[in-house]
Amino acid sequence: MDQPKISILHDDPCELGEGPGYDPLTSTIWWFDIVTGRLFEKPRAGGPAAIYPLGQMASALAVIDAERQLIATETGLFIRDRKSGHTVMHQPIEADNPVTRSNDARVHPAGAFWIGTMGKKSQKGAGSIYWYREGQLRTLFTGISITNSICFSPDGRISYFADTTRNIIWRVDTDPHTGLPIGEPAVFYQHKDAGGIDGSVVDRDGNLWNACWGRSHIDVYSPDGRRIRSIATPARQPSCPAFIDADSAALVVTTAYHDMTEAEQKSDPNAGKTFLIELAGKGRFDPPVRL
Numbered sequence: 001m002d003q004p005k006i007s008i009l010h011d012d013p014c015e016l017g018e019g020p021g022y023d024p025l026t027s028t029i030w031w032f033d034i035v036t037g038r039l040f041e042k043p044r045a046g047g048p049a050a051i052y053p054l055g056q057m058a059s060a061l062a063v064i065d066a067e068r069q070l071i072a073t074e075t076g077l078f079i080r081d082r083k084s085g086h087t088v089m090h091q092p093i094e095a096d097n098p099v100t101r102s103n104d105a106r107v108h109p110a111g112a113f114w115i116g117t118m119g120k121k122s123q124k125g126a127g128s129i130y131w132y133r134e135g136q137l138r139t140l141f142t143g144i145s146i147t148n149s150i151c152f153s154p155d156g157r158i159s160y161f162a163d164t165t166r167n168i169i170w171r172v173d174t175d176p177h178t179g180l181p182i183g184e185p186a187v188f189y190q191h192k193d194a195g196g197i198d199g200s201v202v203d204r205d206g207n208l209w210n211a212c213w214g215r216s217h218i219d220v221y222s223p224d225g226r227r228i229r230s231i232a233t234p235a236r237q238p239s240c241p242a243f244i245d246a247d248s249a250a251l252v253v254t255t256a257y258h259d260m261t262e263a264e265q266k267s268d269p270n271a272g273k274t275f276l277i278e279l280a281g282k283g284r285f286d287p288p289v290r291l
Helices: 262-267
Strands: 005-010 017-023 030-032 038-043 052-053 058-063 068-073 076-081 087-092 101-107 113-119 127-133 136-144 147-150 157-162 169-172 187-192 196-202 210-214 217-221 227-232 238-243 251-255 276-279
Touching: 005 038, 017 058, 017 101, 017 238, 030 058, 030 251, 058 101, 068 101, 068 113, 101 147, 113 136, 113 147, 113 157, 127 147, 136 157, 147 210, 157 196, 169 196, 210 251, 217 238
Parallel strands: 147 196, 196 238
Antiparallel strands: 005 276, 017 030, 017 251, 030 038, 038 052, 058 068, 068 076, 076 087, 101 113, 113 127, 127 136, 147 157, 157 169, 169 187, 196 210, 210 217, 210 238, 217 227, 238 251, 251 276
16 A cells, blocks of 8 residues: 655644545635634645634534535534635524534535534533534434544445444444435444544545544544554544545544643644645545535
């Protein structure tokens, strides 16, 4: 296999980097620092990143069109105008629950936004996963402590999600036309090594790429649940990968220094930085959300 080239995409450390993605309509890479409520946007062609304070915890983004974004926050889904930066509440999600915030999220091929929540202090069982499309919101799964690894097979027939505290990735059969699960979840992979299952993305071949928090790796799993590759990262706590190229498996990877002691941060000088990993393969992007 090819040896990946790894470089720093952005060196301003995030306390809790999360929710990276790529917008092919504007050739823009994005990611968040959840704790500080900041959205980062950087042109794929290069240049400095723009940083936007959102005024609350936020963790994920779905593209609506070239002018608008749907952002998952601690109180719900907000429509953001890219030009002005103005945001307006579109769909409350747990807005009356100060204990929780948004975490992992991704858009299904049918245009449905799956959004995970969790306790701000990782309270046991405080999180849920929601489905949103065309003005409708449904609760899919509850009792999850740290929602992660929301991602989908290329044909939309399989959905994945995880609870990091249990280190299990589940898979569930899914209606490709609606993005709604059919049947019950089954274990896809039980992680038994050091570190925790965090964010994931699926490539065009159906392989799942997972950021292993605390183990300094991106692990790749085949569609039948076998770990087929591990890629070392320059930071101990990678949190989520996202493809930024359809003709390769080039990844943007967020990391974090969240919950590290001063000594741990000194021993991990890249903690919180955002990285670019260049790989051969077949990437793919989330489609626009169907508002």
